Amino acid sequence: KTVTLSVIKADIGGFVGHSGVHPELLEKAKGILSGSPLLIDFHVTHVGDDINLILTHELGRNNGEIHQLAWDTFVACTEVAKKLKLYGAGQDLLGDAFSGNIKGLGPGVAEIEVVERKSEPVIVLMADKTEPGAWNLPLYRIFADPFNTIGLVIDPNMHGGFNFEVRDLIAHKKIIFSAPEDIYDMLVFIGAPGRYAIKRVFHKANGQIAASSSTQRLNLMAGRYVGKDDPVCIIRCQSGFPAVGEVLEAFARPHLVSGWMRGSHSGPLMPVSVTNSCPTRFDGPPRVVALGFQLAQGKLIGPQDMFDDPAFDRARALCNEIADYMRSLGPFEPHRLPLDEMEYTTMPLVMSKLKDRFIDLRLSKTKS
Numbered sequence: 001k002t003v004t005l006s007v008i009k010a011d012i013g014g015f016v017g018h019s020g021v022h023p024e025l026l027e028k029a030k031g032i033l034s035g036s037p038l039l040i041d042f043h044v045t046h047v048g049d050d051i052n053l054i055l056t057h058e059l060g061r062n063n064g065e066i067h068q069l070a071w072d073t074f075v076a077c078t079e080v081a082k083k084l085k086l087y088g089a090g091q092d093l094l095g096d097a098f099s100g101n102i103k104g105l106g107p108g109v110a111e112i113e114v115v116e117r118k119s120e121p122v123i124v125l126m127a128d129k130t131e132p133g134a135w136n137l138p139l140y141r142i143f144a145d146p147f148n149t150i151g152l153v154i155d156p157n158m159h160g161g162f163n164f165e166v167r168d169l170i171a172h173k174k175i176i177f178s179a180p181e182d183i184y185d186m187l188v189f190i191g192a193p194g195r196y197a198i199k200r201v202f203h204k205a206n207g208q209i210a211a212s213s214s215t216q217r218l219n220l221m222a223g224r225y226v227g228k229d230d231p232v233c234i235i236r237c238q239s240g241f242p243a244v245g246e247v248l249e250a251f252a253r254p255h256l257v258s259g260w261m262r263g264s265h266s267g268p269l270m271p272v273s274v275t276n277s278c279p280t281r282f283d284g285p286p287r288v289v290a291l292g293f294q295l296a297q298g299k300l301i302g303p304q305d306m307f308d309d310p311a312f313d314r315a316r317a318l319c320n321e322i323a324d325y326m327r328s329l330g331p332f333e334p335h336r337l338p339l340d341e342m343e344y345t346t347m348p349l350v351m352s353k354l355k356d357r358f359i360d361l362r363l364s365k366t367k368s
Ligand code: F6R
Pocket: 017, 018, 088, 129, 130, 227, 228, 259, 260, 261, 262, 263, 282, 283
């Protein structure tokens, strides 16, 4: 029997501003999901202003009924958000109506279908104020870097390495890289996380799914700035997959990600507990939460809030130091994102307003 774990998320109204989720929305989502005969189990949570629905069922990936259930849940929560006049009520629901698959409508989706092993530990990673490519560096560390994951060296079941499915989010293409042989080629692409994102990772020797992330880009879908695509990622752990601690270790030295303030700034990704997941300073810095579950016949045993641990205090302190430094740059790059990322924001407006004031130096005859 196969079990599908679907993590579907959306920002359908912030409390307060873009910082958190109001408890009434979480209660509403729980109420709807608990009445559904489609699910084996579910867990409703949030990171920052995003509601995350963690669902288990037997209907497989990309299932219309499951996606419909998530869509209906977000629509119902939007009603509550509107009643409370929460900020940006319904903002991630770009489509007017559901048409079979939630992809392309706004919410983010990561799904894995597994035959449960004797024991099936999984980590669900959820981030706020960033974008899907934010997983590239940690996924590389977890599945390709022996300085992070010693299992790649000393576990015979991992020694063969992993295959990485990388998506080109602009040209809508995908390519499979085989680690370790292809890592130099792969890094050319995944080192540019605004365009290339690791969608899935597979165990090379047995072909099994090891990790799956959400990769939609809302701005490209909506054609205007509607917030970053705060991503989620599911990772299987232990017995031939990375140990739980090897997954979490990838967040011990915080990396810079895009998506802070107005989706237009770079900042450190801070590992936090669910309770500490609401971004405050300059609407940030960006956050990541890791919830651990043991799957048992599809039941979600958990969660364990993995970053709720003093062992990550130093990572958080370093994030605060990096945040101070990045903030000191104000509106300058590289704190502010490069121009091509700003195109989805106000840049075109400012450019068109000023276009007559720009003098083309190649055409002007007088010396300047
Ligand atoms: C970043 C984010 C926030 C908002 C900012 C402005 O991803 O969600 O930083 O961009 O609070 O929000 P608006 O434009 O809604 O006033």
